[in-house]
Amino acid sequence: MxxxxxxxxxxxxxxxxxxxxxxxxxxxxxxxxxxxxxxxxxxxxxxxxxxxxxxxxxxxxxxxxxxxxxxxxxxxxxxxxxxLKVEGFNDDPVAETSLYADTPGVIRKYHGRALLIATGQCAVNCRYCFRRAYPYTDNVQSSKERLAAIDQLLEDSDIGELILSGGDPLLLTDAKLAAIAERLRQSDRQITLRIHTRLPIVIPDRVTDQLIDALRPKEQPVVVVVHSNHPAEIDNSTAQALSRLRSEGVTVLNQSVMLRGVNDSAEILGQLSDRLFAAGTMPYYIHMLDPVSGSAHFEVLESQARQILGQLAAMRPGYLVPKLAVEVPGASSKREIAPDYFE
Ligand code: SF4
Structure with missing residues (x-):
C-alpha cells in the first residue's frame, strides 16, 4: 500500500x-x-x-x-x-451589493429566478472567488428568516426557480435543506430548486442517502450546478458522487471559471468535459474571471478565451463545449461570448 x-x-x-x-x-x-x-x-x-x-x-x-x-x-x-493592486479589480466585481440586494440574503438579478445566500461558509476557499469580499455577515439569514423569505418570493408568480448559493449551500444540514425543498413542493406551481455547490467536487462524501432524502429529486425538479475547473478534480469518488445525483433524478451541470495556469487550454477543458460527461454531468458554463481584488494573476484575456473555446469546439461535440460567458452588472442575463471559430 x-x-x-x-x-x-x-x-x-x-x-x-x-x-x-x-x-x-x-x-x-x-x-x-x-x-x-x-x-x-x-x-x-x-x-x-x-x-x-x-x-x-x-x-x-x-x-x-x-x-x-x-x-x-x-x-x-x-x-x-x-x-497586487490592479486597476479594474475591486471587492464587488459584479455589483451584487450595490445593484441587486434589496432584501439581505436575497439577490434578484435575472427574470424568473431568485437567489438566496444560504450560508457564508464554504468547504474550500477558491482564491479567484468573486464573493471573496462579500459581506456575508449582513446577508446570511436564520433558518426562520430564510423560510419566510422563500414564502415571500413564492408570492411573486414570476418566480419559477429558487437558487441556493453562498458560500456553499450544501453546508446546510440535511434538515434545513429538507425544509427548503418542502416549502417549494408546497407551492401550487412547479418551482425548480437549483443548488450551486462545490462540495460534491471537494468532499464527494457529502452526497449521502440523507441528502437525497432531503432533496427528494424524484418529486420536484432539482438542478445541482457543481463547480470544477480541471479534470484532476474529478477522481473516482467525485465521479461516483456526481453519478449518484444523476441516477437519483437530479439534473447535474458544471460551471467553471477560465483561469490562467489552471485550465487555459482546449486540451484541459476537453478532458474536463469528458470526465464530467462520464459522471452524468453536462458542461454548462465557463465564465470569464470576475475582476475581484486579488485575482488578477488568474486573468485570461477575452481574445485568448475565445480562441481556446474555438479549439475546443473543433475537438469535441457541441454538448461537451460549455458556453463562454461573462457577467455584466445590470444586464438582463449573462453575456455569452462566441468562440473564435477557425477554418
Ligand atoms: S466554493 Fe464557490 S463560493 Fe466558495 S470560495 Fe469557492 S467559488 Fe467561492
Whole structure:
C-alpha cells in the first residue's frame, strides 16, 4: 500500500462533516500535503490574512506531489500575486451589493429566478472567488428568516426557480435543506430548486442517502450546478458522487471559471468535459474571471478565451463545449461570448 492509498482509506472512513473539520487550514500543512516545503511555494501571509486558506484533504490528495504549479494547488494557495493592486479589480466585481440586494440574503438579478445566500461558509476557499469580499455577515439569514423569505418570493408568480448559493449551500444540514425543498413542493406551481455547490467536487462524501432524502429529486425538479475547473478534480469518488445525483433524478451541470495556469487550454477543458460527461454531468458554463481584488494573476484575456473555446469546439461535440460567458452588472442575463471559430 502506498502512502497515498493509506491516506485515502483514512479519509474515506470520515463523515463529510469530519472531513470538513479536518480540512487543511495552514500553509505548512498544505505544503506538506503536496510533498513540498513552504519556501518552495509562492505563499503570502498577507493574502492568507485577507482570505483564509481552506482546503479539504480529499481535494489536496488529487494534487500532483512535488509540483508547485499544480493546477489544483494554484486554485487554493494564498499566493503573493493576490497582494497586487490592479486597476479594474475591486471587492464587488459584479455589483451584487450595490445593484441587486434589496432584501439581505436575497439577490434578484435575472427574470424568473431568485437567489438566496444560504450560508457564508464554504468547504474550500477558491482564491479567484468573486464573493471573496462579500459581506456575508449582513446577508446570511436564520433558518426562520430564510423560510419566510422563500414564502415571500413564492408570492411573486414570476418566480419559477429558487437558487441556493453562498458560500456553499450544501453546508446546510440535511434538515434545513429538507425544509427548503418542502416549502417549494408546497407551492401550487412547479418551482425548480437549483443548488450551486462545490462540495460534491471537494468532499464527494457529502452526497449521502440523507441528502437525497432531503432533496427528494424524484418529486420536484432539482438542478445541482457543481463547480470544477480541471479534470484532476474529478477522481473516482467525485465521479461516483456526481453519478449518484444523476441516477437519483437530479439534473447535474458544471460551471467553471477560465483561469490562467489552471485550465487555459482546449486540451484541459476537453478532458474536463469528458470526465464530467462520464459522471452524468453536462458542461454548462465557463465564465470569464470576475475582476475581484486579488485575482488578477488568474486573468485570461477575452481574445485568448475565445480562441481556446474555438479549439475546443473543433475537438469535441457541441454538448461537451460549455458556453463562454461573462457577467455584466445590470444586464438582463449573462453575456455569452462566441468562440473564435477557425477554418
Ligand atoms: S466554493 Fe464557490 S463560493 Fe466558495 S470560495 Fe469557492 S467559488 Fe467561492
Amino acid at each position: 502506498t502512502a497515498n492509498t493509506a491516506l485515502l482509506q483514512i479519509h474515506s472512513s470520515q463523515t463529510w462533516k469530519e472531513q470538513l473539520q479536518d480540512a487543511i487550514r495552514t500553509p505548512s500543512a498544505l505544503a506538506s500535503a503536496v510533498g513540498l516545503t513552504l519556501e518552495q511555494l509562492p505563499y503570502s501571509k498577507d493574502a492568507d490574512d485577507s482570505f483564509s486558506l481552506l482546503v479539504p484533504r480529499a481535494f489536496a490528495q488529487r494534487m500532483e506531489k512535488g509540483n508547485a504549479k499544480d493546477p489544483l494547488l494554484r486554485q487554493v494557495l494564498a499566493a503573493s500575486g493576490e497582494t
